[in-house]
Amino acid sequence: MRATVRDVAAMAGVSPKTVSNVINGGVAVRPATRERVERALAELDYVPNLSARGLRNGRSGAIALTLPELGNAYSAELAQWFVELARERGWTVQLDQTGNDPDRERELVSRARAHLVDGLVLNPVSLSASVLAETEGLPPTVVIGEVEPEHVDQVHVDSRLAAREVTTHLLDRGHRRIAVVGAARPTDATATSELRDQGHADALGASGLVVDPALRVPLPAWTTSAAATAFAAWLDTNPLPDAVFAYTDSIAFGVLHVLAARGVRVPEQVSVVGFDDVDAAAYAIPALTTVSFDRRAFATAALDLLTRRIADPSAAPETVVVPHRIVERASVRER
Numbered sequence: 001m002r003a004t005v006r007d008v009a010a011m012a013g014v015s016p017k018t019v020s021n022v023i024n025g026g027v028a029v030r031p032a033t034r035e036r037v038e039r040a041l042a043e044l045d046y047v048p049n050l051s052a053r054g055l056r057n058g059r060s061g062a063i064a065l066t067l068p069e070l071g072n073a074y075s076a077e078l079a080q081w082f083v084e085l086a087r088e089r090g091w092t093v094q095l096d097q098t099g100n101d102p103d104r105e106r107e108l109v110s111r112a113r114a115h116l117v118d119g120l121v122l123n124p125v126s127l128s129a130s131v132l133a134e135t136e137g138l139p140p141t142v143v144i145g146e147v148e149p150e151h152v153d154q155v156h157v158d159s160r161l162a163a164r165e166v167t168t169h170l171l172d173r174g175h176r177r178i179a180v181v182g183a184a185r186p187t188d189a190t191a192t193s194e195l196r197d198q199g200h201a202d203a204l205g206a207s208g209l210v211v212d213p214a215l216r217v218p219l220p221a222w223t224t225s226a227a228a229t230a231f232a233a234w235l236d237t238n239p240l241p242d243a244v245f246a247y248t249d250s251i252a253f254g255v256l257h258v259l260a261a262r263g264v265r266v267p268e269q270v271s272v273v274g275f276d277d278v279d280a281a282a283y284a285i286p287a288l289t290t291v292s293f294d295r296r297a298f299a300t301a302a303l304d305l306l307t308r309r310i311a312d313p314s315a316a317p318e319t320v321v322v323p324h325r326i327v328e329r330a331s332v333r334e335r
Helices: 005-012 016-024 031-043 050-057 073-088 102-114 159-171 191-206 224-237 249-261 279-283 295-311
Strands: 062-067 092-097 119-122 141-144 153-156 178-183 216-218 243-246 271-276 289-293 319-321 324-327
Touching: 005 016, 005 031, 016 031, 062 073, 062 102, 073 092, 073 249, 073 279, 073 295, 102 119, 119 295, 141 295, 153 295, 159 178, 159 191, 159 243, 159 271, 159 289, 159 324, 178 191, 178 224, 178 249, 216 224, 224 249, 243 249, 249 271, 249 279, 289 295, 295 319
Parallel strands: 062 092, 062 119, 119 141, 141 153, 153 319, 178 216, 178 243, 243 271, 271 289
Antiparallel strands: 289 324
């Protein structure tokens, strides 16, 4: 049986109210009394009953953060900022992942309706965000990533514009045969892959070019290993491209690995660009040109919107677009 506040109070020889004051803070407790209570808490292995606390004050002190994948560098860095910045606001963060599976996303959103969390931060799988079409019963929710229609609070980087700009960056340096690794798959395209496809096509169209289906390399997962396997198989049946636009830095690392293993010089023979500017991008060989944005500002904006939504559930939806820029490094050759 889990120890209760009354059990702790009995062991420490104090009132349940005093135990609550020690646990929750904000009320002065004599040092000797605090020491007895803390000793009893440790001996009984006391864990606060957050569900009961939530029933009393309407707050659990926890928010949920759901990302497509937790194993890649981008998600790890973003989750770290959410955890640190949420802690400053007095929240703990429950982490989960969808694995880019719409069914899994629906399951997690359903759980958010049933569990005591103060709010939900969701990175949706689909651009249409059909899982959020019915918002009744949801806790206050902020979407990180672009969705349609814009009926919920959102924070995102303009993926389409950034993809257009980084593709233009390659075109301006004379590249024409640009392979895209991470392209949207016909059966299960993600919101991000669709938008980056569109931005890439926008840049080609502005230069009088069209998308060549032979230069599209879809992936079963946006991981370094999946990218290396798929790109190596693609190279087995296709000539070297002028350049590669990898839809994430993790994908770019797999591309760089394959090119190095085959003795292809980057950027002399093939230029490579990524997206996200994870910490490791600056230490790749060669250092990776990539799309960068401020992860701290991104998480701060999302938590600001969530705080606002918790305080005023009826507020009009708001969208924050976090600025991006291209960080030029050694993986792209000049003309």
